[in-house]
Amino acid sequence: MKKIINSVTDVEEEMIEGFVLANGRQVRRLGNSNIILRRNLNPNKVALLIGGGSGHEPAHLGYVGYGMLDCAVCGSIFTSPTPADFLKAIETVNNDKGVLCIIKNYSGDLMSSEMAMERAGSQGIKVDRVVVSDDVATIDSEIGRRGVAGTLLVYKIAGAAAEAGLDLATVKSLTLKTIDNVCSMGMAISPCTIPASGIASFELGEQEMELGIGIHGEPGISREKLTTASDIVEKMLKQILNNLDCTDREVVVMVNGMGATPLMELLIVNKFVNEKLTNNSIKVYDSMVGNYMTSIEMGGFSLTLLRLDEELKSYYDAAADTFALKKWKQE
């Protein structure tokens, strides 16, 4: 394991300190907790709160700010936050418009947030939850589809809806609509290593790739010979489009690096995604290419499609000003 860190026990703490120092204009930390808050909480909008393990930077703390999230509750690397931290966060962002928690579909995140929501509810706090499950690779598993990089597009739409002043029920319903229209799949050519364990998540040969990997280093659904960028895109798009029919529709494409993949390769992937979608009578409204939700230093990428209609498009286009995603205000 070769990492630029101090000690494996201080990684999360020092990363959070470094993040707040890089982004003090937008965010603050709640005491010494792992809870990142928007610096100017607006009591007249639905508060959006997410919680999840660390190791996916810039997700999730990098999306706290104008037009996106109000709060990120950070667990340890690949570990759910505690119910106590979730509760503290809900209590802090709570206002008369209510709180919406956006949770990725993992049992730990579900359990912690549910316990916290019950406690908050018994205090009279108006709090609700949506669960993101965009990963087609795990469609047949017991827990169902995992939440992966598509979650970020859910933050974007939900954030714009909340910023527009909509009520909790309406923000929730728009968020669920987004979840119904987003679909992802990931692949890796090299593993990640959790600092505390020092053990690589999986091993791959020089000519091997893994399709359908998760964002916590979960192995994929098939191990295959590493092929061309064009062929890899073809395989992944087929799975996604089988689950989300986009024919004659407009989509947002997200090509997301897993942490160690150079932008050069992500851009090459984007070319083939755009071309193949166009050949399938699917119109690309926008392409996002970069490291949006990573797995520490995993090599590989995930591909996400968000199927648009005019309503989703207007919230997608809305202004945002966060560490990891900025959209200019329209003139």
Added chain:
Amino acid sequence: MKKIINSVTDVEEEMIEGFVLANGRQVRRLGNSNIILRRNLNPNKVALLIGGGSGHEPAHLGYVGYGMLDCAVCGSIFTSPTPADFLKAIETVNNDKGVLCIIKNYSGDLMSSEMAMERAGSQGIKVDRVVVSDDVATIDSEIGRRGVAGTLLVYKIAGAAAEAGLDLATVKSLTLKTIDNVCSMGMAISPCTIPASGIASFELGEQEMELGIGIHGEPGISREKLTTASDIVEKMLKQILNNLDCTDREVVVMVNGMGATPLMELLIVNKFVNEKLTNNSIKVYDSMVGNYMTSIEMGGFSLTLLRLDEELKSYYDAAADTFALKKWKQE
């Protein structure tokens, strides 16, 4: 060599196509050339043009857009653009206000741009040049300090000055002032591989790091035992501050990933940079943390300081809207 590409000969072409597809709102490509232009060239401002090898994405093409560059001339990976491409670019962006070329201090870039400028000058085009040389690691070498990630801050200041409508001489003088106030140093824990060669730029043992590396995989000035993030920052800051006295001044910090370094580690580095500067009576005005100028998939980071005064600060704060750097318009 494990890369997500199609063929080693198509990397640059397919990357440029993927980039334009991801960023069609801001940029266009000049015919089938490797010249990326701002979609709406403004004839009433000094045109800013940069040229350099590929392999540093998002540099340089990712900085074409409002508030930064008008044109990026892309060479092959780690290879200078041809004089002919430089000339074509100068002719295309040329207007009555003139053209300023921002070149990093490498002999190929210097020679190509000089030949093109001579030809352009003989056509009556008003064109001038500045050379960025921010890398303290090569202060004692024959060609002098190389241009590395600090170049991006030069784009930012020059771009804002040009956008403000200043004349060529004033934009040039502000750009030279920026160059005088910016200083960088890099380090690596793993090499990069040029696709066409397939050979890693250097080899490092499991416990080794290289200090003072260049952005083309050039080996560093010392090979040492990999130590803690805090110690690495201490060593690099010492070199930088020996060359750029920042005592009692304000600085912009840039912690730049070399391509394969997880954001988690860059944030940890940022914590120590901020703390050590503060302990040295240096005030951090802003911290930029991310992949700004990479070396394909090299592991490591570079550290840049920009020493501010009120003039530089105002241009640093100005709005920008590019693929890789966005700053909101102030309300």
